[in-house]
Every structure is written in structure tokens, then in C-alpha cells.
Amino acid sequence: MYVLDMGRGSTSQRMMPIIIPRLEDPASASVDQRDEHLMLLEAARHHLDIEWTETLAAAEDAGDHDVMGYPSTVAYLKHRMRMAGGRAHRYVKNARAALKHAATFAAWRLRQISGDEAELMFRAAERMPDKYPEAENVLLELVGDGVDETRKVLDYWRSDVDYPGVKLDLEDQLDRRHFDVSRRSNGMIAGEFELPQLEGEGLLTAVDVLMPPPAEGDTRTTTQRRADALGDLARSFLEGAETPIVGGERPHMSLHVDVPGLRGEAGGLHETEDGFVMDPFAVSQLACDASVTRIVFGPDSEVLDVGRKTRVIPAGLRRAVVARDRHCVAPGCGRSAKWCDVHHIVSWAEGGETVIDNLCLLCRYHHSQVHLGLLSLDDLEVRPLAGAARGRSP
Ligand SMILES: [Zn+2]
Numbered sequence: 001m002y003v004l005d006m007g008r009g010s011t012s013q014r015m016m017p018i019i020i021p022r023l024e025d026p027a028s029a030s031v032d033q034r035d036e037h038l039m040l041l042e043a044a045r046h047h048l049d050i051e052w053t054e055t056l057a058a059a060e061d062a063g064d065h066d067v068m069g070y071p072s073t074v075a076y077l078k079h080r081m082r083m084a085g086g087r088a089h090r091y092v093k094n095a096r097a098a099l100k101h102a103a104t105f106a107a108w109r110l111r112q113i114s115g116d117e118a119e120l121m122f123r124a125a126e127r128m129p130d131k132y133p134e135a136e137n138v139l140l141e142l143v144g145d146g147v148d149e150t151r152k153v154l155d156y157w158r159s160d161v162d163y164p165g166v167k168l169d170l171e172d173q174l175d176r177r178h179f180d181v182s183r184r185s186n187g188m189i190a191g192e193f194e195l196p197q198l199e200g201e202g203l204l205t206a207v208d209v210l211m212p213p214p215a216e217g218d219t220r221t222t223t224q225r226r227a228d229a230l231g232d233l234a235r236s237f238l239e240g241a242e243t244p245i246v247g248g249e250r251p252h253m254s255l256h257v258d259v260p261g262l263r264g265e266a267g268g269l270h271e272t273e274d275g276f277v278m279d280p281f282a283v284s285q286l287a288c289d290a291s292v293t294r295i296v297f298g299p300d301s302e303v304l305d306v307g308r309k310t311r312v313i314p315a316g317l318r319r320a321v322v323a324r325d326r327h328c329v330a331p332g333c334g335r336s337a338k339w340c341d342v343h344h345i346v347s348w349a350e351g352g353e354t355v356i357d358n359l360c361l362l363c364r365y366h367h368s369q370v371h372l373g374l375l376s377l378d379d380l381e382v383r384p385l386a387g388a389a390r391g392r393s394p
């Protein structure tokens, strides 16, 4: 049994002692018992937080750390209580703010606002020490409906009373904008970025548009789907009419490959224009649909002599595949043709022909799955052909 004596009378309302019967075996208790117990513990924690803050504020105000030989209250907490610096700083800031902003602290003590909401109020008070006292009571009437709502109220208030500060913040955001990218040794491209609000929201909107709700059985995580959407964004730009024309054509990623490279055989050539080795799975996938990527063959390539007229999918044939499949043919996918590659069912490097019977639409994600062998062609809903398109050769 826990007994927390909350009887100390330093506050305007005397707190009641809280007696919490111990939950002997939480694992075998019922949902209701655990819920009730957590509610009780949370109430006890509230009382402890309040009393902790009051006591720490008094210690800070009286300079106890000095008497005890610590340079600051933060140092006292770090060394005497073995507290992490960040937490010690937060506690001290809250204690000082509680002394200064009595109405906010009282609202916290009376549970009109939560501890997290009180912290947001204290941070706002620190930022605008001149404006906060006159606004404190009005703000307290507006907050208390959750942390998000409180943050919103405070943001609105700040943009009303501190226009220069908001402008400075924006300038600071602008200074901090950056987009770092690097090529990892495994071929992945890694990056880290910070964008000012307007550009960032624009990016999120664009990525959201390219992130349809997951199909049934789609095992990708949200961040994986977002990464795929970012890839689609780059692709739609490179293929789009808005893309600037450089050297007579729209910029496309170029690959240098030869036939062994295309087949994933040892000694084959498969690299980007800049000389970075590209993995053979990605190469075979890109080779499927050369409208996606311009592929430059190596000097000894026999590609044009292997008896097949073309590897590139002509516009008419692509339209026929789109008319037949309409969307990605992976079960349940439905990603529209605009976002699909044309896949060679028997790969071009293995002798598969560029004819409609051997082609189908796959979205980027499912196209990778097929080339990695994670999705079998037997699972694909390739539609039977109708009429004129059958057997038409490029
Ligand atoms: Zn393919």
C-alpha cells in the first residue's frame, strides 16, 4: 500500500492524502483494475510534481545550492540526484516560472491544465516576459483542452503580440534551411534536411498526393511508403513537361550497362553515368522500361545484334499495355498507369520480346518486388488479350 501524505498547507487548497492500495500482480489484473490503478498513480504523480516544483522553487529562491556547495540548482540536481542535464534544466525553469506566474501554477495545481500544458505556458512566458503577465488570465481561460490545442492558442497569441519575434523566427528558419545528401557505400542515398514551413508544407502536400491509402496486404510501413512517394515525385518531375530541357533532351538518369551486366553476370558493366556501381536488381528493373531511364550500352555491347528489333517500348505499344492493364497488376494494388513501369515478364536480357503478351504494368514498388523475386508472376493478374493488340510486335 502506498500512502502519500499531501497535507502540507503551503497552497491555497489543502490537498487530501492519497492512499493507493498496491496492485499485487498487474499482469493478471483486469483491464479495469489496471486502468483504475494507472489513474490513481497519475493523480499521485500530479501531487508529487506540484510539491516537487514548490519545494525546488523555494530551494532555488533561497539559494540552497550555494549553502551546499553547488554552483547552481541544476548542478545540485545533476550531482546529488544523478539527474540528466536536460531534465534538471527543465525542472529549474519550471520552478522559477511557477514562482513568477502564480496564476498559471495555480491552474496546474488545481488540474485545470495538465503539467505539459503548464510547461507550454511557462515557455511562452519566457519568450515574452513583458507580454505574458497581462495576458496570463485570458490565456488560462482559452487553454486546457489538450497539449495540441494549447500550443495552437499560444502560437496565435504570439503572432498577435510579437510580430517582430515571429518574423525573426522565420528569418532563423530560412538561415537553417539545408538539404544534405550522401551516397552510402551500399549504394543507398541518405539525407537529412530542414525546410522553412512554407516549402516543407509544400513537400508534404506533394508527397501525400503520391501516397494513396495502402492496399490490402501491403506490408510497407508508412515511412517506406513515404520514401516511395518521394521517388515518384522525382520521377514525375523528370518525365514532366515542366522539366527544363538540357542539351536537347529532358534530364534522365543514365546507366552504362552491357549484356552481362544486364543479366547480373560476373564481370558485367553496370554503373551510373558518374561511375557509381548500380546493383544488378535495379539494373534489370530499369532495363524493363527504357522510357524511364536512358540506358547507354558498353563499347562491346552486342545488344543491337541479338535479333530483336528493339528494347525500347514504343509509345503505341505502351498505350496498348495501359489500355489493357489500366493500373498496376499486382493483386490489390490499383496504382494508376501514370505511376507504373512496363515490365517484361520474360526479361529482355533473357530473350523476352517487347510484345504485348510479354508486358504488364507494375508500380515502382511492385516492380522492385518482382525483380527481387519477392513477388511471383503467378500472383499477377495479367489480363488475357483482346483482338488487335495480340502479338503486335514493335
Ligand atoms: Zn521489370
Ligand SMILES: [Zn+2]
Residues within 6 Å of the ligand: 328, 329, 330, 333, 334, 335, 362, 363, 364, 365, 366, 367
Ligand atoms: Zn503496385
